[in-house]
Amino acid sequence: MNKKNHLSVKTGFLFALPAVVYMLVFVGYPMIQNFILSVKNVDVYTFADASKQEFVGLKNYLELFDGEDSILLTAISNTLIFTVMSIFFQFFIGFGLALLFNKKFKGSSFFRGVTMISWLLPVTVAGLLFKFMFASKGGIINQLFMSLHLIDAPLEWLLEPKLAMIAIVVANIWIGIPFNMMLLITGLTTIPEEIYESSKLDGASKLQTLFLITIPMIKPAIMSVLTLGFVYTFKVFDLVWVMTKGGPINATELVSTYAYKLSFDQFQFSKGSAAANILFLILFVVGIFYIKLINDEEEVM
Amino acid sequence: MKNEKGNWKYFIIGAIVFVIFIFPLYWMVVTALKTQVEIFQIPTPLWPKDLTFEAFADQMSSSSDTFQGFKNSLIIGCGATIISTILSIPAAYGLARFKFKGRKLLILFFLMTQMLPSTLILTSLYIMFSRMGLLNSYLAPILADATLGIPFSIIILRTYFLSIPKELDEAAKIDGCNSITSFTKIMLPIAKPGVVVAAVFSFVYAWGDLIYGITFITDPTKRPITSSIYNYVQQYQTLWNATMAFGIIAIMPVVLIFIFMQKYIVSGLTNGAVKA
Numbered sequence: 001m002n003k004k005n006h007l008s009v010k011t012g013f014l015f016a017l018p019a020v021v022y023m024l025v026f027v028g029y030p031m032i033q034n035f036i037l038s039v040k041n042v043d044v045y046t047f048a049d050a051s052k053q054e055f056v057g058l059k060n061y062l063e064l065f066d067g068e069d070s071i072l073l074t075a076i077s078n079t080l081i082f083t084v085m086s087i088f089f090q091f092f093i094g095f096g097l098a099l100l101f102n103k104k105f106k107g108s109s110f111f112r113g114v115t116m117i118s119w120l121l122p123v124t125v126a127g128l129l130f131k132f133m134f135a136s137k138g139g140i141i142n143q144l145f146m147s148l149h150l151i152d153a154p155l156e157w158l159l160e161p162k163l164a165m166i167a168i169v170v171a172n173i174w175i176g177i178p179f180n181m182m183l184l185i186t187g188l189t190t191i192p193e194e195i196y197e198s199s200k201l202d203g204a205s206k207l208q209t210l211f212l213i214t215i216p217m218i219k220p221a222i223m224s225v226l227t228l229g230f231v232y233t234f235k236v237f238d239l240v241w242v243m244t245k246g247g248p249i250n251a252t253e254l255v256s257t258y259a260y261k262l263s264f265d266q267f268q269f270s271k272g273s274a275a276a277n278i279l280f281l282i283l284f285v286v287g288i289f290y291i292k293l294i295n296d297e298e299e300v301m
Numbered sequence: 302m303k304n305e306k307g308n309w310k311y312f313i314i315g316a317i318v319f320v321i322f323i324f325p326l327y328w329m330v331v332t333a334l335k336t337q338v339e340i341f342q343i344p345t346p347l348w349p350k351d352l353t354f355e356a357f358a359d360q361m362s363s364s365s366d367t368f369q370g371f372k373n374s375l376i377i378g379c380g381a382t383i384i385s386t387i388l389s390i391p392a393a394y395g396l397a398r399f400k401f402k403g404r405k406l407l408i409l410f411f412l413m414t415q416m417l418p419s420t421l422i423l424t425s426l427y428i429m430f431s432r433m434g435l436l437n438s439y440l441a442p443i444l445a446d447a448t449l450g451i452p453f454s455i456i457i458l459r460t461y462f463l464s465i466p467k468e469l470d471e472a473a474k475i476d477g478c479n480s481i482t483s484f485t486k487i488m489l490p491i492a493k494p495g496v497v498v499a500a501v502f503s504f505v506y507a508w509g510d511l512i513y514g515i516t517f518i519t520d521p522t523k524r525p526i527t528s529s530i531y532n533y534v535q536q537y538q539t540l541w542n543a544t545m546a547f548g549i550i551a552i553m554p555v556v557l558i559f560i561f562m563q564k565y566i567v568s569g570l571t572n573g574a575v576k577a
Contacts, residue, residue: 029425115318
């Protein structure tokens with residue numbers, strides 16, 4: 001028995017080993033390197049010459065928070081606004097659509113299926129598509145608003161700070177709704193039909209059923225959607241890079257785009273690494289929360 | 302009777318949702334078929350009056366980067382998919398079928414790597430690949446893109462292996478299979494749908510990547526398609542019909558995958574995220 005157990009331990013681990021090694025080499029090691037880089041002074045001058053690279057402690061982090069030309073705090077607040085607004089609308093629209101498409105009607109599965117596609121498209125292409133739709137000249141959104149007499153003259157969606165933020169949020173909502181919808185539909189299908197029938201017999205109104213039965217029963221799915229949505233939205237890069245590149249005047253600069261710019265536009269590799277680490281730290285806290293959540297919900301592990 | 306009526310109400314709402322949702326894609330196609338003049342007309346027509354395939358023809362011509370980008374993305378996507386799938390299958394099996402110390406920790410490890418921002422490892426990978434002389438080679442984005450596919454693949458494949466009854470393992474053992482042969486002869490064939498989902502997602506992730514592509518590859522002839530369309534727009538700012546035609550070509554593989562494998566994709570998405 002003991003020997004068999006020991007053997008099983010070894011085989012299980014051996015099966016997993018290649019993938020673990022791969023992830024350690026291409027994710028784990030770079031993460032450690034990223035931390036080391038963030039406490040050094042590697043930039044365009046010292047990049048090639050290791051002898052000039054030295055340990056500077058938390059200087060990069062402090063400069064990111066205090067430095068005169070640092071916009072980290074702006075980037076963090078932009079990222080929070082972007083994430084909260086995106087998730088708010090994605091969730092409510094996704095939830096509404098989940099309730100709708102969970103009903104069986106003609107075309108239900110077809111409509112539901114097609115709405116999925118926005119989630120699969122390369123984000124780069126989706127971003128360019130929205131950049132075009134929001135364009136001040138030739139953009140369909142200005143045309144729509146003008147024909148509805150909501151505005152008199154074309155708006156410069158991508159050139160005005162507040163409007164640019166709205167534009168990237170709208171694009172991100174379109175991309176993220178299917179994800180919210182699908183996870184919530186999966187949650188809805190786990191509710192047994194009988195519960196609805198008995199609540200109907202008891203004379204519950206539709207709203208009562210929604211708040212007293214549906215929502216409490218799919219709470220795990222709701223929590224998953226919200227925490228995962230937070231993590232995925234908080235680290236968005238491509239969409240914003242393609243649509244606004246963080247502009248105008250940093251109005252849509254996210255932590256991810258800021259970190260990228262520091263490293264690959266300004267070649268301040270150490271500072272870029274420090275910014276990426278701050279992003280990681282925020283995600284790590286939420287990630288732990290998510291993992292605790294699914295661990296509590298079902299003992300699959 | 303009442304039921305029928307209700308159905309129609311839902312159908313109409315569903316159809317409206319469908320139209321709003323699909324409009325951006327419709328607009329992409331229509332724009333690609335318009336002339337530049339019509340695009341900037343006020344109001345711009347909702348369907349091209351002067352329908353032209355010129356933009357597509359331009360993108361397909363031998364002098365354009367589109368085709369090269371497509372080919373590069375295929376190579377990078379397939380490379381990443383192969384690495385990711387080959388590594389994920391045994392790992393998922395090991396994590397589903399054997400109880401061992403540290404198993405839970407490993408599952409957590411893969412769950413966490415799925416949530417990491419690319420920027421976190423980007424700079425270090427760039428330095429690492431530059432030392433290894435891999436910048437401007439397909440291998441750099443392939444190796445990086447595989448890290449996106451592996452955690453996801455392991456998580457969905459694991460739920461697949463978990464759903465296969467344990468008795469099958471035991472029966473195989475009685476018939477003289479060891480861990481390896483029962484894995485290759487019994488488990489793999491049953492898990493085939495799961496393997497397909499994992500491979501498809503790894504490919505879609507790699508195909509959609511922008512950040513690794515623009516960072517590791519600056520040679521225009523080796524750029525993946527996302528990076529070439531991004532660079533194209535930088536160059537031809539308002540040439541929207543050409544850009545949209547380019548975009549349609551860039552999303553083609555994903556659209557085809559979606560049309561033919563929709564059922565698998567939905568199951569993969571929900572299994573990967575909720576059940577974990």
